[in-house]
Amino acid sequence: MSTPPEGTFTALRGQLQDAATAFADGPGALEGILRGIVDDVERAVREPLEIFPVCHHSPASALAMARRLREKQPKVVYLELCEDMAPLLTELRNCRLPVAVQAFASEIEGFPADWAPLSVVAPVTEASAEYQAIAYALDTPGVDLVLVDRSSDHVFQWETPPAADAGPDAPPADEESALHGDAVGVEIGDLRPRFAELEEHLLRHGRVRHWSEWWHQYVELPLGGSDHDTYRQVMLLIGSLFRRLAPGDQRRVLIDEDRERYMWTRMREHLAATGTDPADCLYVCGAFHAASRVAEFGVGGSDTFAITAPTPTKWRHGLIPSSHAAIEAQFGLAAGSVSIAATEWAKNLKRTGVRPYRLEGQAGTKKSSGPRKAAVPALPAATPPPADRLTGFLQRPPVLDPLDEAELLGWSVEIVRAARRGGYLASTADAIAVFETSILLAGMRDRVRPTPYDFQDAAVTCIEKEAVPGRRDVARLVEIMMGGDRIGQVGYDALPPLARDVHDRLAPLGLKLQQRGVQRALLDIAGRPELERCSDVLWMLRRLLPQGAARPIMGDRRLGERAIQESWDLALGTHQRALIELGYEGVSIEQVLEQRLRRAAYAPRATTAQVLEAVEDAILHLRSRRLADELGTRALEVLAGERTVDGAPEVLRRVRRLLAYYRTGEPVLPPWIESFVKTGYAHYCTLLPTAFTDEDATVRQVAAMLGFLFSMEGLALSLGCDRTQLELALAQSHPQEPSRTALLWAAQTHLGTLSRADLRARCEELLGNPLVVPAYPRYLSGFVHALEPVPGLADLVVEAVSNAFARLPDPVLLPWLPTLITSLRAGGAELAPLLIREAGRVFPARLAELDSWVPPWRAPQEIPALRPRQAIGAPQGIALLTAHPVTCDALAELLGCDGGWASPEAAAPRGAELLAGHPETATALEALLTAG
Template identity: 85%
Template sequence: MSGVDESTAFAALRGQLQDAATEFADGPDALEGILLGIVDDVDRAVREPLEIFPVCHHSPASAVAMARRLREKQPKVVYLELCEDMAPLLQELRNCRLPVAVQAFASEVKGFPAEWAPLSVVAPITEASAEYQAIAYALDTPGVELVLVDRSSDHVFQWQADTVDPPDQDAPPAEEEAALHGDAVGVEIGDLRPRFAELEEHLLHHGRVRHWSEWWHQYVELPLGDSDHDTYRQVMLLIGSLFRRLAPGDADRVRVDEDRERYMWTRMREHLGATGTDPQDCLYVCGAFHAASRVEEFGVHGSGTFEISPPSESTWQHGLIPSSHSAIEAQFGLAAGSVSIAATQWAKNLKRTRVRPYRLAGQAGARKTATSGKAAAPAVPAAPEAPSDKLSGFLQSPPALDRLDEAELLGWSVEIVRSARRNGYLASTADAIAVFETSILLAGMRDRARPTPYDFQDAAVTCIEKETVPGRRDVRRLVEILMGGDRIGQVGYDALPPLARDVHDRLAPLNLKLQQRGVQRALLDLSTQQELRRCSDVLWMLRRLMPHGAARPIMGERELGKQSVQESWDLALGTHQRALIELGYEGVSIEQVLEQRLRRVAYAPNATTAQVLAAVEDAELHLRGGRLADELGTRALEVLATERSVDGAPEVLRRVRRLLAYYRIGRPELPAWIESFAKTGYAHYCTLLPTAFTDEDATVRQVAAMLGFLFSMESLALSLGCDRTQLDLAFAQSHPQEPSRVALLWAARVHLGQLSRAELRERCDALLDNPLVVPAYPRYLSGFLHALEPVPQLADFVVEAVSNAFARLPDPVLLPWLPKLITTLRSEGADLAPLLIREAGRVFPGRLAALDAWVPPWQAAHEAPALPPATTGGAAGRAVLLAAHPETCDSLAKLLGCEDTWETQAATPTTGAVLTARHPETAGALEALLAGV
């Protein structure tokens, strides 16, 4: 540095601020610590041997100043405020179309709360940003080194573990473009915004603007767009110091900010010491808030006492994900459309200042320029100059009055009316004129010589929308699109992780542009093109792993034992590219990722039997079962043995039935785990059955599912060694009181033969005859309806029970009782109602004319003539019955292996007695069967 006295650099500014403090605060002491401290911060940063370049996040003025300074200084080392572990990914930016975000992702979390998983950190990068200019310069200029010096992604969560809550998993989903970053924690270069709410409110009020983005655009962005380097630096340092000194005293946040600054300066001094680089050949790019730092480690001559804590044991993966203007605005709290307006302002600045920006060679989506990818001529090193005071002149100069560009404003007005008409608004030329004049009027009311895009947006909403939104987009959104639109980035094929590239390769036979955004239709004829079956397998796995809409089947299904001949899919892999990239952080193939997720679900501490069985089913569907399905099935058996509730009984019953049917058809023998599951489940539910019948927390549907499991698995369980006595004891100990459970118990006993249909019919008749019980009769019907799950053969009886209620109850009782019956059946048995409706359709006549002569089957059975006295008992009665029904006897004789023929003599008791004597067991069985009917 030159020998100029440091105290004289900003002496004039210090004197002016002291006079202002004395005049407005009745003495210099009130504001001296703030106003003079700001000047000290600026002076300290400007005199630092290692040049500090303060920036603001996604600021066109910062980007233009950065491009201009890089061409002037040509630094050999660029220190950048960005997570140091993201450095290897920056080379892949040339394979992408901006905006994109550099992401660090950790699915295996160690050292952090488990509910935080997965951890994700993103750093969005746009072309109109200072960080991109620095990256492009460093990567495409030979001999230049780019060093990222900010805390690592792991330290982001280490330092914020006590100050940041985990992402809200129940938050409402954002719009598609705004959700591109997911639940990631965003890091940015230059988080420059007042942290003192009253200060921001004061600035917005006196600036006559609605939000911070508009204030920044009007009072900082536009004035600094044409300023020289020294003015830009000092103004940005002034703003950073002002916001820092007026920030509220949040100890945790202050600690994190200061630790970041200590971290960065420690890393820079380590690099300077290791490489021997002259600080004059370096450039430190950081946010203006951190440039005005007061920590002891500040500067190349600062103290080196800061100790960097070791990273946690979490495994971090890194990659690039697509970003968008709206995603950046949503994550960092910017006004909607502000990033698009910044992109438009960036293009204007380049055209006006003729600054040549830096772009990575081969950058997708970037316009080619004469200097793209070429290194500029090395700058001639100049002797360091003492800092001069540029703040005084900037603060005292009146704002530049930019004349009205009528052609630009007129073009905006015409285009917004044309866009509004396309979106359903009844806009006309008169509205275009109104928007034009209102924009000028609003700018004048806000002391602006030229309407800003925000003034134009307000004018368009006022003149066109008129408090109605007839179209798909409102006018404010149409203005954002007009100003540049929501540009959405894309990660190129070469920058994708191996899993994503493998998915694209395996889906290549579909001949679709999978990286293109939007929905594409894929038609698969699996009968004639066998190679498409592999594509089908990939699509079904993507449907299982990715968000809804990424791969959506239109035609075709995949169930156990079924495979479609043709399939039709709606694919939007380009739209959901972030989700596909994050799958690549979990494995190298989708099969591996699916297996890991199934294991994670099955071995979770709170896993239920139904969830594990669902994992078994997915393993059979997508991974062809085998070892994994057997392992997960064994895990389901372990979970079942530990459950003490019946909450998941319906789902367990549904899935185990489906798996059992699949194994019986597709395998020569059942897997060992499902045999053990049937045996263990039989004993388990027999044990829980008495408690479930009386437990208020257990629903009737859950108890019915338990009975369904016991009845459907009974034959298999008994063949494997279970004892039927367990079930008998369980029913003997079951004493429910609630009507629906009582009806369910009656139906189950009918299935077991402990209760005949005649007895059940008598009990229902008794319920209808008792006026005190009639109001509760719908609950009995609900129990009978749920009984169709374990005892589907009772469907005709349930129809009879409902019909008897309508036939026997008088209207004064039936009409008030009918709404309760309908709501009960709808809420508690909607899934079983189709079975009841089919049975009613079979029983009742199909035509109205036949209804008058129709006799219900249950009444016809009661009115049937009684058998002769000789048939009521003894061998003679049985002989007459057998002679009257020879076909039944022939069928039973053939089943038993009897080859005797009927005698030709007339059927007499003696002949029947001879046949009965030969087969007494058959006669006894028939007698018992007919007695039950």
């Protein structure tokens, strides 16, 4: 392409100056802006290295790119894309578009820790100019593709990761729109006004709802059939206009200019290193950056920009599936706009006959009709210089496309058919109404031919009445009808080693794991032992992937247990992005799981319960005694440093499970768990008095502490702990809250410092005190939680609840009954089975027996029957005492009788004397010995 002569845009400058004078009452700021726009266009057009401005996912840009590549056949294509993503582009042929090129870093250096993980994505669709350039460069021999934009590391060096803030036209979040996750989107051709008032002005005067519709109506359609020079100059004009009218955010301006300096510096470096003629190159960039005014602009620009060194962060690169909805959500586009763009791309190809570029072997595309030319033809010797096409384009009235009745009728019939399938009561009359309303809306918006957006508004107006009967509303049905949300897929050969390893290890299941949707996998491990390895993989995937990727339906994995049959719902194709990102962390899922367990255990804010969970996962999924012992030692360190009891219930539950596993499966306990029990006993004894009075500690947490102390007491004492420490801790505990007071009473009963009779008497006293009755449910809550450390009190708790219902009148009982129920449900749900079993043992099994039933605690105590006193003769009593001299001596000492036994001859009178003096004692003693 030759350089245009001087004065090409002189006439346009004069017209814009006259317009500025007329509208602004004299030259000034407006004139400067308008003349500056023309200067930007002329500067870009005169550049020896041809600049090709594009807009992201624009069918007009893709069509113009395909046409220009076949005409120019450049030897070097410079593309505005992160330079570190270049090695991945060859893998696009193994994928079904749309997909996204991703740079990912989970372990970061040089950035704030709360930014992790870092992720950058660049989505690629077939109806995009960048894909046309990539396909041409990769499949044409002798052509170099050079990515010149800042690296992924520089993206975060220059910008703060934005919050998850969708644009004003962004669709609602769903499963497909979340394919990119929280990644930062990098895409060439970000062409949208950064001046909110300007965008609002364009939308209002264009009679459209959102920016995507405005672009489709006023840029996409007019440029769809334009020549190359007109396309370039119009896109440069729009880019310069939006750039000059952008708000004065100096930080944003500096970042944009640094990107332009970066790209031009890289291009000059490549030209100098290879000696390529700039005329044989093509620079593909966004129209916003094509109209640049930096000093480094152009082949002859200054070399004053110093590129900073990357941080030590290690970046992983790969391809992840994308979708139209994900692209719309990532860049704040209107719902369905990318699908409409894909439909427009297909129509443009059919209308113009342009043959697009597609990668050989590209999944989801038709095979090329013939071999690609091997030689790169040279440009014609005499290429006419580009003329001023802007003047004619701006003065030309809008082209009114004739109404395509057949197309509109087909749309109307199809949307009614789709609405019926979706549960709407749509009929032929609705199809006619949609047809006429589409034409009416288009006329109100100054266009003859209804656009897909006009048709969508008409369909919503005529079909969707008050409610949506199915899963999708009419607007979503129109989007599906116009092309739907195409979801890409990364092929097996383009997957990272970890993902390929997962697919290979799950091959015995016989499922199409690449396929989206849920698939059922049945594992008969007893009949096919080789499926046990598949089970191991599935359990690890369940631990590593998001919920729903691998969900067990039947079967469980617990310590010391092995399932013989399992059933799974798998959706690995739907969650392919998450599986690919696992491959950035390691080469096998075992390695990734071990890294994550270590990371969780050694996190600065890791709790004892979390570390014990990591120990359990290491045993369950990795079967690694070495890793379990290491993490167990870490749990001991974390426990010694904790000063709260927040995780006591979880710690108790996991330690009990681990102890049971080691006692049944190991000859001796590991040293770390013995030290853990010993340290935990002393640790919780120290914290117990404070926890009883701490308002932040709950009753459940205090009960869990007591459960640890009581259940581990035997092992702790055998390891050298002192029970006196526990007794002193309880003696120093003085709770004021009713539930904790009841918990303390239960603990004292367990230690023997409070008898069950005294505990029963205290409960009776509480019920008899009118001032305490309103707080009685909280006492019961404490007793329920006491079943964790002292399960033997279940009968007393049942008795306490029964006495309350039996003694309290309805005006007192009914007001606090909801409090009792809610407290039991909130804090004692897992202890309810104990109470239910005890109540089932105590209460009658049949309703007929209830009237005559007497509670065990109210039944009279059975006393052994005693024989009449006169039945005991003196000789028999003497014989009894003589037969048990030790008992007689103890009894005499208790009664204060001095003296010893006389001779056998004198024994009878002496015993008779004793019996005569204490007849009741002799009777009781006989009854006791008889009962024994």
